Amino acid sequence: MDALHSFEVIRPKTVDEALAARIAHRHSRMIGGGTDLLVNIRRRIETPSVLIDTSDLTDLKTIEHGDTGLSIGASVRLFEVAEHPNIQHFYPAIAQAAGSIAGPTHRNMGTVGGNLCLDTRCIYYNQSEWWREANDHCLKTELGDMCHVAPKSKGVCFATYSGDLAPALMLFGAEIDLLGPDGERTVAMRDFYIGSSRQDGSKGDGINYMAIKPGEFVVRVRASSPGRLISGYDKIRIRRSIEYPVAGCAAALTRDDDTLTDIRIAFTGTNPRPVFLEGTADLAGSTLSDSVLEGIDNLCKDQLMSMKTTFTPGHYRRRVATQMAKRLVGQLFNAAG
Amino acid sequence: MPKKLVSLTLNGKQHDGVAPDNMLLLDYLREGLGLTGTKTGCDGGECGACTILVDGRAQLACLTLVAQVAGKSVETVEGLSSNGQLSDVQAGFHEKLGSQCGACTPGFVMATEALLRANTNPTDDDIRNALGSNICRCTGYIKIFDAVHHAAALRREEDPAPYPTVADQAA
Numbered sequence A: 001m002d003a004l005h006s007f008e009v010i011r012p013k014t015v016d017e018a019l020a021a022r023i024a025h026r027h028s029r030m031i032g033g034g035t036d037l038l039v040n041i042r043r044r045i046e047t048p049s050v051l052i053d054t055s056d057l058t059d060l061k062t063i064e065h066g067d068t069g070l071s072i073g074a075s076v077r078l079f080e081v082a083e084h085p086n087i088q089h090f091y092p093a094i095a096q097a098a099g100s101i102a103g104p105t106h107r108n109m110g111t112v113g114g115n116l117c118l119d120t121r122c123i124y125y126n127q128s129e130w131w132r133e134a135n136d137h138c139l140k141t142e143l144g145d146m147c148h149v150a151p152k153s154k155g156v157c158f159a160t161y162s163g164d165l166a167p168a169l170m171l172f173g174a175e176i177d178l179l180g181p182d183g184e185r186t187v188a189m190r191d192f193y194i195g196s197s198r199q200d201g202s203k204g205d206g207i208n209y210m211a212i213k214p215g216e217f218v219v220r221v222r223a224s225s226p227g228r229l230i231s232g233y234d235k236i237r238i239r240r241s242i243e244y245p246v247a248g249c250a251a252a253l254t255r256d257d258d259t260l261t262d263i264r265i266a267f268t269g270t271n272p273r274p275v276f277l278e279g280t281a282d283l284a285g286s287t288l289s290d291s292v293l294e295g296i297d298n299l300c301k302d303q304l305m306s307m308k309t310t311f312t313p314g315h316y317r318r319r320v321a322t323q324m325a326k327r328l329v330g331q332l333f334n335a336a337g
Numbered sequence B: 001m002p003k004k005l006v007s008l009t010l011n012g013k014q015h016d017g018v019a020p021d022n023m024l025l026l027d028y029l030r031e032g033l034g035l036t037g038t039k040t041g042c043d044g045g046e047c048g049a050c051t052i053l054v055d056g057r058a059q060l061a062c063l064t065l066v067a068q069v070a071g072k073s074v075e076t077v078e079g080l081s082s083n084g085q086l087s088d089v090q091a092g093f094h095e096k097l098g099s100q101c102g103a104c105t106p107g108f109v110m111a112t113e114a115l116l117r118a119n120t121n122p123t124d125d126d127i128r129n130a131l132g133s134n135i136c137r138c139t140g141y142i143k144i145f146d147a148v149h150h151a152a153a154l155r156r157e158e159d160p161a162p163y164p165t166v167a168d169q170a171a
Helices: A015-022 A036-041 A076-081 A087-092 A092-099 A104-109 A111-116 A131-136 A164-171 A289-303 A315-337 B024-032 B088-095 B105-118 B126-129 B143-153 B166-171
Strands: A006-009 A028-031 A049-053 A063-065 A069-073 A174-181 A183-188 A216-222 A230-236 A248-257 A259-268 B003-010 B013-020 B051-054 B057-060 B074-075
Touching: A006 B074, A015 A049, A015 A174, A015 A216, A028 A036, A028 A087, A028 A315, A028 B057, A028 B074, A049 A230, A063 A076, A063 A315, A069 A087, A076 A092, A076 A111, A087 A092, A092 A164, A092 A230, A104 B057, A111 A216, A164 A216, A164 A230, A164 A248, A164 B051, A230 A315, A248 B051, A259 A289, A259 A315, B003 B143, B013 B024, B024 B051, B051 B105, B057 B105, B105 B126, B105 B143, B126 B143
Parallel strands: A006 A049, A028 A049, B003 B074
Antiparallel strands: A063 A069, A069 A216, A174 A183, A174 A216, A230 A248, A248 A259, B003 B013, B051 B057, B051 B074
């Protein structure tokens, strides 16, 4: 790869210092583990002038678990989430999702904040500079004006969101705490990811995939108490030991005798946003029958919009995601019985 | 790009050097300090050839800036052997032929070192999980499993299992 462009690294000791640095440098990026950002910098996909290293922010390195729920700081490393006994016990989907991210070495480096803000991915985007130049660049970089995945997309980018933590956290109604020049604010995770690519008429897409304002950064993520929900996470990838998902699925349910009383499903690796499947409430109320599975099928067909942004075709990824959801729901239903 | 002072613990010794903010730890080790044991592989975090230990945990030197490890403890493969004696992990890879072309070996050795510090009696699954970020295109991994088991036995100060003979394998 090419030499890195010139930039400055700032290592603030406190959250206040981090915010001051963020305000002082408009084109800064936060860097946690750097396992995604530094690859992009090396490929000259991004050229920030300042990197703000979050590794000394001890205030953001705590995991708190209580009756009301779970709170994970943005600088917590991914292996800590995967190995945390309370998360494994009460929120297995979150622990399993964290444990499935990339490989063990990456999990030692990567942080929760970095995984939540993971850049969307596409085969026309995550390439070296000369590759992208030879291909006339693409929409998601500043130099291009066409989406190669959907040439008639009229300015909409379809790069895929691939973070594993987001769908697992969504099962538990997670909220993200952001800190910025205007102070702290909280956004529900389902409103945080806006990359609907005009599926619902809104503005977000693979380029603008997060409802984050300039100068803001993630300080922590909070999930509500699981109650009686039992949950799990599953992921298909080309190389099982280390790879972004072909598709990832998080599911949670409650079972009373033979009745499915609550069912929640969320996906990653399919759309430019993590997808919390809408309409699953209508499937609850009976046992896990073929009609429930068919219902999941129909909701997936409606809401998953995988495009040819990875090496696997879009229709294959949608079928994989759907199948994985049905399998996971079946496994959880049996485990709860 | 102006250089900055960088202080860190390198292979157990205090190290003070200078490096610009945009310098990768991999380049600093190899080109700045001549510690070429840490290999450049895919250069993008996919192969694990550049695996080093930062504060005792396996990390990738190709995706780490020097500025990020200031004040931390960095260990490379050069820090393992002492007085010309191979460490137990190196001896395991040597004895069980866990290395062929050798390009991936320092990365595997460092990842194994991190594993054995936490668990001196790893199962095959523990090894598979701990070395999941490393790729070897020569050995087919079987001999790497043997090497790690051998190294673990040395770490536990037990006699390592002898090499299975052809007759053993047939039985």
